[in-house]
Amino acid sequence: MTELLGQLAKRVDSAAQNATAIAQLSNEVSLSIADAYQVQNLSIMQRIQRGERVMGVKMGFTSRAKMLQMGVEDLILGQLTDAMLIDDGGKLDLSRFIHPRVEPEIAFLLNKPLSGKVSIAEAMTAVAAVAPALEVIDSRYDNFKFSLVDVIADNCSSAGFCVGTWHSVNQGGTLDISNLGMVMEFDGRAVQIGSSAAILGNPWRSLVEASRLAAAVGSFLPAGCIVLAGAATAAEALVIKARDTCHVRLQTQALGAVEFSANMSQEIAI
C-alpha cells in the first residue's frame, strides 16, 4: 500500500509541476481519508526534496459557498510551501497552472504552537497577527472535479497564496475579525463579495479546526506557521488571454487590501 501511495503522490506532484490535468485517483483506487493525507504528505516530501520549505497550512470548505461550489461537505487541511508564495503587489505567471481560481481569505500568523483540541480563546493566544489573503487554487484533476479523498491527496488544490500587511493582535487588545466585509476585484470589477463571518461563522473557528485536523494526521501547527482560514466566498476562475494582465485585489474592512497581477508568460497553443 505504501508503494502505491508513493506512486499516487508522484502522479499529483508531476501533474502540478507540468500543469497537466489527471484523472481522479478515486476512479482507480479506493483510498481512506488517512491514505489521502499520506499521499498529500508524500507529495509535499517531493517538493521538500526539490528545496521547497513548508510555511503553513490552509483550511478548505470552511464556508457554505465553497461547499456548494465543489459539492464537498467536510473540512480539509492542505500545506503551503514557499514556492507558492506570491508577493503582495507582485506578479503571478498563470502559465504555471492548469485552470487556476482565486478566492478571498484571512491569514493567521502563529507565534506559539497549537496542537490537538483547543478552544477559540486558546487559539487566539497563539496568534501574533492577522492579514487579508488571496489564495490561488488549481485542482490537478480534469475539469476541477474531485471527491473528498481526491482533493485531500492533491494537497487541497493549493497552488499559490498572497498575504497582505499583518495586523498585530497582541498589542492593545483584540481585533474583531468576526464580520468583516470582503470584496474581491478583477481589474477593478467586483467579482465576489462576502463577509469573514461566512468562514465557519467566525474565522477564529477555522484555527481551532486546523489544529484538530492536524492532530488527526499526527501533526500540529508550529510557531511561525501561517494558517489560511478558507475562502469566504466561492472561488473565481482566473482566465486570461496571452499577453493580457488581470489585476486581482481583495479589499477588506479593517485589515486593508492585498493584490497581485496575473499574466500569461507563454502563448497557449490552440
Ligand code: OOG
Ligand atoms: C479545494 C480547496 C478549498 C477553500 O478555501 O475552501 C479551499 C478546492 O476548492 O479546490 O481552498
Ligand code: MG
Ligand atoms: Mg482556499
